[in-house]
Amino acid sequence: MKIILNKVKLINPDQNLDETNDVLIENGIIKKIGNITKDDFEKAEVFEFDGKICVPGLFDMHVHFCEPGREDTETVITGSNAAANGGFTGVACMPNTNPTIDSAEVVNFIKKKAEKHLVDVHPIGAVSKDRKGEHLAPIAELVTAGAVAFSDDGVAVKTASLLRNALEYLKMYDLPIIEHCEDVSMAGGAMNEGSVSTLLGLPAIPTVAEDLTVIRDIAVADYVGGSIHIAHISSKKAVQAVREAKAKGIKVTSEVTPHHFLLTDESLDSYDSNYKMNPPLRTEEDVQAMIEGLKDGTIDCIASDHAPHSIEEKEAEFIYAPNGILGLETQLGLALSELVHKNHLTINQLVEKLSINPRKILNLPIPQIKVGEIANLTIIDPDEVWTVDIKKFYSKSKNSPFDKRLLTGKSVAVINKSKMFMDGTFKEI
Amino acid sequence: MSLNIKHLLGLQDVSKNDIQLILDTATTFREVLDRPIKKVPTLKGTTIVNLFYENSTRTRLSFELAEKRLSADTLNFSTSNSSAKKGETFKDTVRNIEAMKIDMIVVRHESAGVPLYLTKISKASIINAGDGRHEHPTQALLDMYSIKERLGKLQGLKVCIVGDISHSRVALSNIFGLKTMGAKVSLCAPPTMLPKNIEQFGVKIYHDINKAVAENDVLNVLRIQLERDAGTTIPSLREYHNYFGVTAEVIEKKIIKIF
16 A cells, blocks of 8 residues: 655654655555655555654653553553554553563563554563562563563662672673662652642652662663663752763663653642652752753653553542553653743754654664655654643543643654554554 | 631631631630530531541540530541552542531541542531641641630740651641741751751741740640651650750749749
8 A cells, every 4th residue: 555645844863864755655665755756646645744744753662551460551552552642653661560571471472462553562671570679580581582671660670789780681682771760768758858748748759869879870880881771860960960970971871751841849739649750740940950951962862651540549549649640642742842842952852852762772773764664653743732631542541630731743643564543543554 | 707718728828817716716615615514506407527547536536526515417437547448449438428418527637638639529618637747727726726825815926846847747737827827936856857948938947945945935845756757767765855855844944034
């Protein structure tokens, strides 16, 4: 089958591409860019994408798909549907499932579930067996099965000694450890520690809990020469630590979530558990540091930490409600509205942070917009104004603080694996 | 005159007029307790649920007694388990109670924010009987009532709250209420017992109990919550007692100074 993306602006910073052209895709392969004949137009389905932007398919390197274990909140398929609806053609899913992604069987199970879906789902293996921080997970077996990185996400790798060994072992594969940075002795609070937590009377987590682990991890990565990726960075001092480590040539990268570059702990004054996450929402000063970090490249990627939870769980009393919010279906709109339209990042920089850099960190090939390549693309309307409606989410859960928020910019279509998702339907192309 | 608030969630946003009205009404009600039949019909026909999710003796008994003396019908629901542990959500529990046509809920809960949450899921008036380490407005009102009863005023008084402020729900309510009523509020505790940025409320901090006694008109002494973080915020009760204990000796110095 042939389709034509007509008059679309092609942007791929990885190949210095920035031009408006027509693209002919046949059976999922890019056949022509420009020089499309009248005959092609007659035989193809033509999509008028004047004013739209076509970029290498977006990639979210931090999602929780809850399968196996909590299929009532999300499955590999519903999570992948949410990803496609949010403009993503690839994701990496965290191993805090039940059972944990700490065996080839679980990696294979997830990959099998995602096999026929448009979205590429890459499992992240646990660093330690059952994420308990005691014994190394079978890292080689997990890599062979297809794990693209390792993490005990939900918690940091328990000890410096285990982290050191995992980093040493991973040198065989040049894959990173993704760290949820939180000192366990200071963990356990329900929000950020500061003026607001004192006013609200909630137990709190100080920023130093994050900073300490970021600093520990950088020191261990430096000593070993391994790669560390700091997940959902949220504290100003942690960003500064990463900045300094990068300047010294230490192999450290980082990601930030939209809620951490956008919201502050002031949002918690309603005790709405849709604002409860870990790391917690910090202060305005931290938010500004996230934006600075994105601008100067200290923060390499934007990732959602898509964390589905049931309504029943989120409606619990605040201190008992679980941490985390959905992100896949609001991420692109929030990033465009808050970063691009407010002139913090260019579209090119945004594409780096939402498509190129996450794949580089995970050693995955970067989709090229070239004749002969597989079409792995996201088509974005940067100016479409829309209102978030959780009822329309493809995710199985609804826990988002962004419901009813007005955003500018969204994904129009995604193409990958000879499939296209547009206007709410998947089809073979 | 009537109250401007439908709920009593905390004293943070309660006006001076409302606090004054509550204290004045309490003063008239105080007289009822001297009668042979300690009962008035004020709340006749009103159904009040005492929803206690945390252990409490004094507060629960006080509320129940007050409700009965005001002729309200009372229901007591006490549990130390969260609804979640029973496999029923808090919201479901409240909706069930709500269906029984109740007028007011008095709630005590380990989680801050529960009284505010109740206002969103119930039509009843909500009274906070203590939420997490957030507020305990009725205790603070009682403290203010007692101060006023003894000293005749609140305006211009210097009140120092002594003890484990971090874990206290009474401290914040007292700070807000007393400041609204024109008192000056200070705190006396080791830094480990003060929550982050507590100075934001315009309170003076003491680490010397003798100085706190010397410079204040009233001490409001909190209990040390030994059941929480014992041994990590203070080295021992003995050391706390030696440095922050409000002993007869500490008080006597002040009394000698006055007379």
